[in-house]
Amino acid sequence: MAETYEVYALRYAHAPESSFRTFLLPNPHDGPMAMDFYVWAIIGNGRTIVVDTGFKQSVGVRKRPEWRFLESPDRLLSQIGIDAAAASDVVVTHLDWDHCGNTDFFPKAMFHIQDEEVAFRTGRLMAQPFYSQRSDVDDIITTVRNVYAGRVRFHDGTSEIAPGVTLHLVGGHTAGMQVVRVPTARGWVVLASDASHYWANFRERRPFPLVLDVGKMLEGYNRMAELADGPDHVIPGHDPEVVQRFPSLPDHPDIVRLDRKPSN
DSSP, rough: OOOOOEEEEEEEEEEEEEOOOSSSSOOOTTTEEEEEEEEEEEEEEEEEEEOOOOHHHHHHHHHHHTTEESSOHHHHHTTTOOOGGOOEEEEOOOOOOHHOOOOOGTTTOOOEHHHHHHHHHTTTGGGSHHHHSSSSSHHHHHHHHHHHTTTTEEOOOOOEETTTTEEEESSSSSTTTTEEEEEEEEEEEEEEEOOOOHHHHHHTOOOSSSSOOOOHHHHHHHHHHHHEEEEEEOOOOOOOOSHSSSSEEEEEEEEEEEESOOOO
């Protein structure tokens, strides 16, 4: 294994009862469930990498007023010593509105995005409300502006962005959905983001309903299982169990260490 990193999940918003169904097919556990919203951070070996940027509070109020905004992602990052204004690398796992807002917090960063994701978000399927409503058009325009400014590094499949830290295109949820693999003291951890909203999606191989390609989502579960050192090493994108199971920072219950062992 390569040199290891610290990995953090930072919860910035919470939906006590999300209206989204949890599984594509009916299931005894289906129905309204709590949903958390995270950004992630990777620190070590002289590198700091932020993964996703969350949604703007103003956009959340407009799109989902019932969701509770807890803390601005840049303020959460500052609690672990990351100055968003000075950050050099930000991975955007995909361009759903709750993952790619707030890019203005990172004026010096290079944004790492898959080729297919930008093509998807600016292509013909955005004429379909089922897909377009998952984006905020201002966020997409900002991404395009960053492309023209030379601040987007495009990836096509698998790429290493720091020693041992790799990006992997899995698709499924969106055309360019990517996950991040990180070596840690407890083994290889995969930040799944929305490649698996909840642990149950991944563990039970039951797709989340917001999906572009069901087959690729299912294959993505298999790929993440290959990349990670166990089911607890695949970190879902919205599961409240993440902050319940992993050790939190003192006095910061919304910030947890993913490179440490979970409680159960």
